Amino acid sequence: MRGLRRLVSDSSQTEQGWIELSKAGDRAAFDCLVRMHFERIYSRLFRLVGNHEDAEDLTQEAFVRAYHALEHFRSGGPFAGWLTRIAVHLARDRARARRVRGEDQSLVAVDIPNDASGGPSQSLSQREFKHQILCALERLPFHLRTALTLRVSEGLSYAEIADAMGLQPGTIRTHVMKARRMLLHFLASQLDGDQGGRKGGPSA
């Protein structure tokens, strides 16, 4: 572990070096930064926008914005967090624009792959449940969904999410709690039925 920690520490020093070089206009160094963070940002955006095309496009756009705004990046700060912030703003803007244009911004549009490992009936119920979860997530306001996704799915700390969303950590905590309450509320009927079914299953 000691070796890995050292490696990670070296890596962050290298990242700082690349950032400095990128600020000086070195595109090769910026390419290195892109390689380092692309998957991570893409993954976060995929959670927010729900489809590969948009996520990839927004990820690319995030890096383009980042390149042009590099001079405003404080050296020594978390670059991934800064990138996430740009990405979240882009996702928010995209969602707003679609809403204004009246386009479909459904998360459910994604084709949910069929997992047949647990048998057809279990697979079907899982698909249905996934669908309902997506519907419920879609009904959440963007900021609540973002806070919830980054916290639960991406495992970011409140401070990191706060940094990404430009809010206070306490506000993020509230957002997550609120999102949880709303999710439970939206899914109440399904969860009750599901629970009834579960209860009834074994006893019967």
Added chain:
Amino acid sequence: MRANAQICRRARRMLALKFAGNLKLEAEFLLESHTRACADCRKLQMQQDRVLEGLNLLDEAPVEGLNLRESLQRINSRIDAAETHDWEALEYSESATAAALFDDLDEQGCLTEDDSYSLEELGAIELEADSATTEVARIPSAQIVLESDVKARESVLHSRDIVHSGDWDDSKDDSRRQQITDNARAKQLGRPRVVLTLSIAALLIASVGLGFAIWGRSNRAIQVERFEADLIGQPSSPMRDSSPVGPRATDQEATSEAVGEIHGVSADAVAEAMSKAASRQQPNLSADSSNPAPAIGAIAFVELSPPDQDLDRRRQQQVCSELRTILKSAAVEAISSEWKGSLAGDNGSDHSSIIGMDDGPGAVGGLELDADTLLARFDALSQGLVGEGWPVLRLIEPLTKDADEVVRAASLRVLGRRGSNSARRLLVAALGRETDPRHAVRGLMDQGFAGLLELSEHWPGADWRTDVQRAVQELDDVQRLEWGRRHLESALASSKQGRHAAAPKWRVEHAQGRIASGSTGASESLPRAKFGADSSRFVTDLLAGCGAPGLLLLLQKVEGGELEFEPVLEALTANVAPRAVLDRVLEFDLRTKNSMGRSLRSFASSPQELAALTALGSDVERIWPFVVALKPSGGPGWLRAIADDYDYLPIALEGLSNWGGVDAAGGLLALSQEVRSLGPQLDGFWETSSTADPGAIVELIDQLAADEDQLQAAALLEILITSCGVNGVPGLVALTSTELLQRDDRERALLAVAELGRAEHVDLLMPIFTSIGERERKLAAVCLLAVHRVGTDAQWLELIPGADSALRDRIGSLLSSSLDGRGTAVALTRLARELDTYFDKDSIGRRSMP
């Protein structure tokens, strides 16, 4: 009841914390105990768990579907697109236009696969190299081309459409047509932006024209000076009333130069356009369908067309001629003194007669022009023209294609020192001409970093490479990195695609030349960049010396399979500290999730840097391939140490057995004693080890003898007998010759040699017999038996030269009887007795000798 409600509230808070992943473990136990008792809270917990389960069910981001390389390209192109927003972006020359067109054709598959293109395939496109115009015939909306020439990008779009809407190969699929339609739509969408740009440009031009009209003749000199200062950025001398051209002509020249500068159109194109405009006698030509394809320069000029009566074409031609003469005489004075002697002997008044000789000593291709002298002389001679306001640099641009080699060389050098971006293009074009590369290279080098960058893509011939390389070495790190990156990309693109794809300008110049010369229909090869071993070595060394970005760039190329790993690694080790290389490679490997370890196994020339490895030693499985591949000096010790963990024992044994050398053999021996329980598995490792380095075991025995380690020697004897086969024979002989083993063990060792040995081992056995014969008769008998078994009759007879024939017969008989294996022990006892007789007799005989 109230207490229960409080507990429930507390449990609900805990549930919320659990949802967000903030609940501590002890609190979770409390929550569990409560939910077992409270049905409501249990229900809520189950619902929440279900929601969490559902969130976890959501698909992971499909990162495996990402194409990072493609994404990087898109990001870079987006960045590039965003960066081209200033006036420089408008500088689209015909080269750029044609380059884009060619690339498009290439993408569409119109260029043939064998690195060539067919001019017929270009369809309606016609590129005129000299007039620097892009004529596009049969353009449906020629109006737009005429109006929007300010931005040549638009004409590219038109060109593309024309190509696509022309005679099209029906065998091409419909997707291309769709793409064409998309292009057309994109063009339509982009039209308002072009119109806006046009409007701004027109406003600018109109304001300039208005300025001319107002200030007119009253204050023309001041006006022109300001205009030139604003648009050309070059100092202008005050205009004299006695100027031979007259003020209007100078205005016009300055204007055309400025427009040419913006458009990237060369001066001769402007002059050509001026003459066309003058001949048409239309002061304010506007684009219409009756004149579908005027030249870019002509359009630019027409917008600013002054009254025809002010145009003094004759004087302009006269000035061009004067400049040619000036250049020529300046060049003659600038020729290095080495050749002046030969020049002085000839008729100095007609330099061209001397210098123009292609193969004589004065051939300009072989001469060095002293640029400082040339410039000084040129400045002095052209001072008058500059004073009159003539844009001399613009006017000498056409002279880079002059018929006279001296003029061409001089103009290239002057433009190199003094020229602008458009001059650089001319220098690049001259690189492609067989007669002018030396002065073009020098000219580009004179332009500093920008010129060297051009050379990175248009790698000159071997004669000039050393000079360029030296100049590149003198750049700073950032510039060297950029140069190396471009050069590498260019060369790789060339080798990969079979044509100089990374240098479209080169291709375009070449294509223009072909078209201008009138050849049509034939396919021909395009010039390629040469990327030989020396260039490859140079650029890898260069990038390796540029620090982390260069290092990463090289490794990326290796990862992409574009570069071989060994030369890159060689360059890295030559230029970067070994530790840094290793760290970088490991880090790169870790970050990109690609296995460089496989490639690193070929890294046999690695410096001995165990520290770099053991510092990362906690990640054993990751490090051990590197240890095995790099073979640092302390590696065996490290492998021996990691074997303390039983999980890593196989890794350690495998590493040590393949290592070679005495340290590894010692480590393997020590490990073998600790893990005897492995039994047959150990045999395999020893077999490998003795095969990899048979000499290592003998060295180990010497070491054991020095340490008098009898225990290890006995253990090694067992291993050699049971595990090593024929490869262990030298070790067995060596063990016998030491005092480490008991007598019985030595006999066993020699018997094993007799079983396992081959003819080549007789030479090892004979000294043993000689050394032990008299002292230990039975051991000598075993040794004789071993020689008899593995060698020939002559060899064992050689060991007992003093024996009489009867004794030889008896010994021979005993040795033969031992071959069947049944009476070996008896035979050995009898043999020892016979040897007693022999040695005693022999010793008596020796004693009796005087």
